[in-house]
Amino acid sequence: MMRTRPLKVALLGCGVVGSEVTRIMTTHADDLAARIGAPVELAGIAVRRPDRVRAGVPAELITTDATALVKRGDIDVVIEVIGGIEPARTLITTAFEHGASVVSANKALVAADGAALHAAAEANGADLYYEAAVAGAIPLVRPLRESLAGDKVNRVLGIVNGTTNFILDKMDSTGAGYSEALDEATALGYAEADPTADVEGFDAAAKAAILAGIAFHTRVTIDDVHREGLTEVTAADIASAKRMGCTVKLLAICERAADGASVTARVHPAMIPLTHPLASVREAYNAVFVESDAAGQLMFYGPGAGGAPTASAVLGDLVAVCRNKLAGATGPGESAYTRLPVSPMGEVVTRYHISLDVADKPGVLAQVATIFAEHGVSIDTVRQQGKDGEASLVVVTHRAADAALSSTVGALRELDTVRGVASIMRVEGE
Amino acid sequence: MMRTRPLKVALLGCGVVGSEVTRIMTTHADDLAARIGAPVELAGIAVRRPDRVRAGVPAELITTDATALVKRGDIDVVIEVIGGIEPARTLITTAFEHGASVVSANKALVAADGAALHAAAEANGADLYYEAAVAGAIPLVRPLRESLAGDKVNRVLGIVNGTTNFILDKMDSTGAGYSEALDEATALGYAEADPTADVEGFDAAAKAAILAGIAFHTRVTIDDVHREGLTEVTAADIASAKRMGCTVKLLAICERAADGASVTARVHPAMIPLTHPLASVREAYNAVFVESDAAGQLMFYGPGAGGAPTASAVLGDLVAVCRNKLAGATGPGESAYTRLPVSPMGEVVTRYHISLDVADKPGVLAQVATIFAEHGVSIDTVRQQGKDGEASLVVVTHRAADAALSSTVGALRELDTVRGVASIMRVEGE
Known part of the structure; x- marks a missing residue:
């Protein structure tokens, strides 16, 4: 049954991921051929720095002309592991125009421009697959797009950035502050020299956009995702979470609104109960919870x-993608038929943990409680601590709209007796 | 882009699963149509007892003649949720011969006869899919068969039976014995009136066979799976596991041998460390660990x-399957090209926890240790407890072949000073 003419693969980028792709394609060529039904041949590898030594990468395949490689006309599949918007976007579009299907690990590009890329793939009868763009090795795109295709997903809640999970796990387990934990992450290679994309939540926001789009069969781009990083999380926040039986995680949360007419997507630090399975995700591991009507919690x-x-x-x-090529078919493309709008952060409904520095005198709690009530935010618990004329109030609310909470906090700042809002953190996973 | 002629679906069986399939196909018909690219129509439902009231199931679709239904000639997909070997096998084969693809939830049948069913599907250009046969809603068949198709899986370790996990969880959390925990599981509907298939490990063994075959690209049937149920697990075993920082789970374990030339598949109770993610799987939930060369631990x-x-x-x-039909293609079929043999249980290498009732006199430990040494089983730790002339020895070994451990235990039973072997349990997940 095996076809003998090989399928030709062009690899764009040969860094950490590309080198591994090359190694596995070389050492496991027989297995790949058996599983595909035809041999696959690495026909060319486009890199920016051809002089860099790449162990195990055949030198004769290296080229600096990525455009010429994707235009060759005999390429069946292009693997794009360059990352970033350009030149990746132009190269992928060119690949489609020349009859190739594309496998990409590029979360930034798919989150920014997924709809256009899917349209280009479809127009050329090609496939666009990107399992590697979300949560590395964890199968998520395929389960959401295929295994749950007969179900209704209501919520995706996940730890999708390993760097920030490593930092928060260190802060939680050692009591370290953010800077100290970041330094350790950098020293161990978990954080890049410029950690902005990770610690400011850009990386997680791109993944949230991709997951929300697939889960809810609509279009969500990274611009639709509310994003807060973890640079302002303090050791005091982590300690406060512990007192509540919680830990702090940077979460990507995609939700269908209760009325089903809109969705939200957001990335921010949040407290989750220690009993939640995501609380025990340590170091740089990722984990994603999916809640659906029929399957329940996965x-x-x-x-x-x-x-x-x-x-x-x-x-x-x-x-x-190679199997699809051999069958003359394509796999599932974009599914965005629901066209559900993405609501702004103000419409998100969740719980909040607010720490206030207040004057240590009678009547402060009554004043604060009045402000919450006036803005329609119901208080679950209050903890009061005071000494030497200084005091703190820790308020945990019931579920309320984010906009109502913001108004409440604005009004609290106006009170003479409130000296400062030490922290506001959402509480999730309950 | 939507085709208007519907794809016709025949449903075989309308119990708990079939009723839910009918309900979702009816209430979410528009979503299914949008995701498939054509409407799907339930064309007939074959049942044994047509007089049983089925809320929400259209009475005019009910038939008792399943054979006539699959032979109609206009059926695109047959969904088989009858279970058991016959008549399911004959109906599925007949469905293939009449041009239908098949979706089945039948673990017993796939584990007994998967190769023949796949061959029948392939001969007729049809699909055979059975995600529901293993671990309910958890995507496992598709991730193993597709997401990990470019990787090398070395080990699958999982809790794949909810009834037995519920029983063991109760024993662990309340100190109850097996019978008491089984009674609670039955009262709550987690165990059937005849719990044999669950508690004797037949259900888990079928799933282990399916997972091993897919993971290692070979053929494994339920007869190849070593199977021990949990009926002999005692409260003392659970207490002993706790003292070791472990809990007891009924595990399905599929492994590639260290030399890569064979595989093993087994189901038995085992101790696993509390720090292992599977240890915290509570009640009737399932969870499966997959270890592969490139992806690592999923x-x-x-x-x-x-x-x-x-x-x-x-x-x-x-x-x-409907998308494949519309594309005129089929999805991935059986992948069994490695033809790796399944080794017997004696060749499995793992660790053991053995409780012995021994005479409380000097020299017993030396005798016992000599027996272990003579059979090449290295001891990790020994714990000795004694009073009033009675004593117990708890031995935990290093890794050894199951056959060597069996010989060791046989020789121990011959010792005058060993009054009985109270329990033997394997230790996994370290």
Whole structure:
């Protein structure tokens, strides 16, 4: 049954992921051929720095002309592991125009421009697969897009950035502050020299956009995602979470509104109960909870980054795309038929943990409670601590709209007796 | 882009799962049509007892003649949720011969006869999908078969039976014995009136066979799976596990041998460390760990049974199979090219926890240790407890072949000073 003419693959980018893809395609060529039904051949590898030594990467395949490679005309599949918007976008579009299908690990590009890329794939009868763009090796895109295709997903709640989970886990387990934990993450290679994309939540926001779009069969771009990083999380926040039986995680949360008419997508630090399965996700691991009507609660857990795990996801897609090529078919494309609008953050309904520095005198709690009531935010618990004329109030609310909470906090800041709002953190997973 | 002629679906069986499939196909018809690219129509439902009231199931679709239904000639997809070997096998084969693809939730049949069913599907250009056969709603078949198709899976370790996990969880959390915990499971509907298939491990063994075959690209039937149920697990075993920082779970374990030349598949109770993610899987939930070369450790968690979760898996497969039909293609079929043999239990290498009742006199430990040494089983730790002439020895070994451990235990029973072997349990997940 095996076809003998090989399928030709062009690889764009040969860094940590690309090198692993090359290694596995070389060492496991027989397995890949058996699983696809035809041999696959690496026909060219486009890189920016051809002089860099790449162990195990055939030198004769290296080229600096990525455009010429995707235009060759005999390429069946292009694997894009360059990252970033350009030149990746133009190269992928060119690949489609020349008859190739594309496997990409590029979360930024898919989150920014997924609809246009899917349209280009469809117009050319090609596939666009990107399992590796979300949570590394963890199968998420395929389960959401295919396994749950007969179900109604209501919520996706996940830890999708390993760097920030490593930092928060260190802060939680050692009592370290943010800077100290970031330094350790950098020293161990979990954080990049410029950690902005991770710690400011851009990376997680891109993944949230992709997950929300697939889960709710609509279009969500990174611009639709409310984003807060973890740079302002303090050791005091973590300690406060512990007192509540919680821990702090940077979460990506995609939800269908209660009335089903809109969706929300957001990334921010949040307290979750220690009893929640996501609370025990340690170090740089990722995990994603999916809640749906029929399946109930599912969780997917594994390494969210790294060369080999990301290559595993890329090669799983490569096998699928090659099988589709041989069958003369394409896999599932974009499914965005619901066209559900993305609501702004103010409409998100959740719970809040607010720490206030207040004057230590009678009547302060009554004043604060009045402000909450006036803005329609119901208080669940209050903890009061005071000494030497200084005091703190920790308020945990019932569920309320984010806009109502913001107004409440604005009004609290106006009170003479409130000296400062030490922190506001959402409480999730209950 | 939507085709207007509907795809016709025949449903075989309308119990807990079939009723949910019918309900979702009816209430979410528009979503299914949008995701498939054509409407799907329930064309007939075959049942044994047509007089049983089925809320929400259209009476005019009910028939008792399943054979006539699958032979109609206009059926695109047959959903089989009858269970058992016959008549399911004959009906599925007949469905293939009449041009239909098949979605099945039938673990017993796939584990007994998967190769022949796949061959029949392939001979007729049809699909055979069975995500619902393993661990209910948890996507496992598709991730193993597709997402990890470019990786090398070395180990699958999972809790794949909810009834037995509920029983063991109760024993662990309340100190109850097996019978008492089984009674509670029965009262709550987690165990059937005849719990044999669950508590003797037949259900888990079928799932282990399916997972091993897919994970290692070979053929494994239920007869290849070593099976021990949990009826002999005692409260003392659970207490002993706790003293070791472990809990007891009924595990399905599929492994590639260290030399890569064979595989093993087994189901038995085992101690696992409390720090292992599977240790915290409570009540009737299922979870499966997958270890592969490139992806590393992945875990999939969710409800392993129940009408709605199983229906979710069935409908995910239905959407995939319908898309394949529309594309004139088939999805991935059987992948068994490695033809790796399944080794017997004696060749499995793991650790053991052995409780012995011994005479409380000097020299017993030396005798026992000599027996272990003579059989090449290295001891990790020994704990000795004694009073009033009676004593117990608890031995935990290093890794050893199961055959060597069996010989060791046989020789121990011959010793005058060993009054009995109270329990033997394997230790996994370290």
